[in-house]
Amino acid sequence: MSTVRSASAVAPSNIALVKYWGKRDLELNLPATGSISVTLDTLLTHTTIAFDTALDTDEVTLNGEPAGTAGARVARFLDLVRDLYGVREHARVETRNDFPTGAGLASSASGFAALAVACDAALELGLSTEQLSVLARRGSGSAARSLIGGFAEMHAGSADDGTDAYAVPLAPAEALPLRVLVAVTTREAKAVGSTEGMRLTEATSPFYGAWVDATREDLDALRAALRDGDLATVGQVAEGNCLRMHATMLGAEPGLLYWNAATVDVMHAVRALRAERIGAWFTIDAGPQVKVLCDAEDEPDVRARLDALAGVTAVLAASPGPGARVVEASA
């Protein structure tokens, strides 16, 4: 007779307004700087895990298919969970994203946040939000922020063991009347993943040190703007920080160019909206999609402009929303 311990969790994606791009420790996945993000209500990963004494290996499916490389990363995370909490069983993991996977829409953020929460519930570990954030971070740095609803700040921390590198709530979802429109420009997976892209940037970009210094200033500016409920300054800081991150990546050898032609078209369209006094700002992660920040009131105008661009294949909309949570658990 096999024994099964299972649980299901859902976790949202998050978009960094001040980005994480660089690590102070590779093994523990510790970020070089803090970061600030907004958790999104509609871009979700759903994960069910079953630790089963009858299994002799982990079985991982992603969107109904065997998970391949992503599955190996999940299995490494489960090895860590087994090691940390004295668990022996292997697990069946079924995970589903309701947005394009691996194309710069932070699927690893929602993925590892959902996995951490599901493991905690299935194994009845009783971890606090901070401990869950630390655990999710070991899977993917940005996942540490998806535990938190609304606006979250990830602390870089200073402890060697990483116990102080976790995300905390910074402002509630209602702090800004923010809408995030994601202009999808391709559904192909990105060429260079974040982990490898960061390693290359740290090792070869002469701009990396300046990026780390500038990020510290951006964190202060964004914290203040959020406290004031000042969307225009939040947008300005986010757009500037994004461009500085991409400038740093472009300075790597070989340069990391995540944009396609449509990505650049969207950036110009956003600047054109601003010239017409419509508040819109862009941010872009390690992929070709563009996330456009705007006031909820301006959403129809901004969406119409994005829909009119030939290279934009879809526009997804989201608002600040709640963090990762258990949706069902059975002992």
Ligand code: DP6
């Ligand atoms: C550009 O969290 O995916 O989206 O920790 O190596 O898994 P790993 O990296 P990941 O990097 C996210 C990079 C980013 C910026 C951000 O989300 O802060």
